Amino acid sequence: MILLVHAVVSLGMLIVVPLGLTLLPTRTTSTRWWFAFAVPGAVSLWLPRGAVSITLASVYFAGTVVLIALAARHFLSHRALQTRQIALYTALVTPSIAALALVAERSSYELFGFNLTVLSLTVAHFHFAGFAAALMAYLSADGLAAVSVPLGTGLVLLGFFLGDPVELAGAVVLTAGMWLVGWSLWRRSRRADRSTAILLVVSGSVLVVTMLLAVSWALGHVVDTPYLPLEWMVATHGVANAVGFALCGVLAMRREEAG
Known part of the structure; x- marks a missing residue:
């Protein structure tokens, strides 16, 4: 299961996040700088826990701090907080939560008492339910959606x-x-054109099932109702959200922007 989690996180670090950054108003002239941080972060996932993987994960954490700085610069230049901007800033801040969990997990340190498996899942969660979800809310929605996605992530x-x-x-x-x-x-x-439309439909459609799985998982931990085992949640909810929703979504938005 952990290998699958690492593969999903690598997808987020190396493809979904950099593609997403090109779609945001906070982008710099190039997003190549991101790979100087993301590649070490991705490599750290596949190394044994220890000094090297901790160092590489820390490099990635530094890159996510740059995203926070970009969010702060954007806010200070506009001096206003509109509905969609809440989603924008959520997208830019949440990778740092994932990166902090990654540093702790690579250090074999149970941050806030959470075991290493939970920390690994947190890394994945805040790349996709954090960055990707807020990104797509910012790009495609307004009003209630742009607020409820960040609010739900925060809760x-x-x-x-x-x-x-x-x-x-x-x-x-x-x-x-x-x-x-x-x-x-x-x-x-x-x-949209046919190819872009297919990507958009896939991205939107998988959410019907994946989010029901998320609710059933959370509900099953409050009342006695059935929910999928953790391994199956990763293989279904996790993979479908990463590939079906996030990857297809950012590819569709890139195609739209390219015209």
Whole structure:
């Protein structure tokens, strides 16, 4: 299971995040700088835990701090916080949460008492339910979706500390937001060329199932209802969100921007 998690995270670091950064108003003249941080981060996943992997993971963490700086610069230059900007700043901040968890996991340190498996899953979660979800909310939606996705992501994070009921509330809010994003993607597909439309439909459609799985998982930890084992959640919810939603979504948006 962990190998699959590492593969999904590598996809996020090396493909989804850099593609997504090219679609944001905070982009610099080039996003090549990102790979100077992302490649060491991805390599750290596949090395044994220890000094080398900790160092490489720390390099990646430094890169995510640059994203926070870009968000701060954008905010200071506009001096306003509109609805869509909440999603924008969420997309730029959440990779740092993933990177912090990565440094701790590579250090064999149970950050805030979370075991290493949970930390590994946190790395994946905040690349996709964090960066990718907020990115797509910013690019494709407005109003309620642009707010509910960051709110749901934040509640899920709080649920790690405050308990399963809070995490369930976050999963419900995030699911509502993601379904709104999915609906926006379906509507957008009607105006797109055939290849882009297929990518948009796939990106929006997988959310119907993957977010139901997320809610069933969270609900099953609050009341006695069935939910998939962790290994199956990674193989279904995790992979489908990473490839079907995030990758197809950013590829579609790139095609739209390219004209």
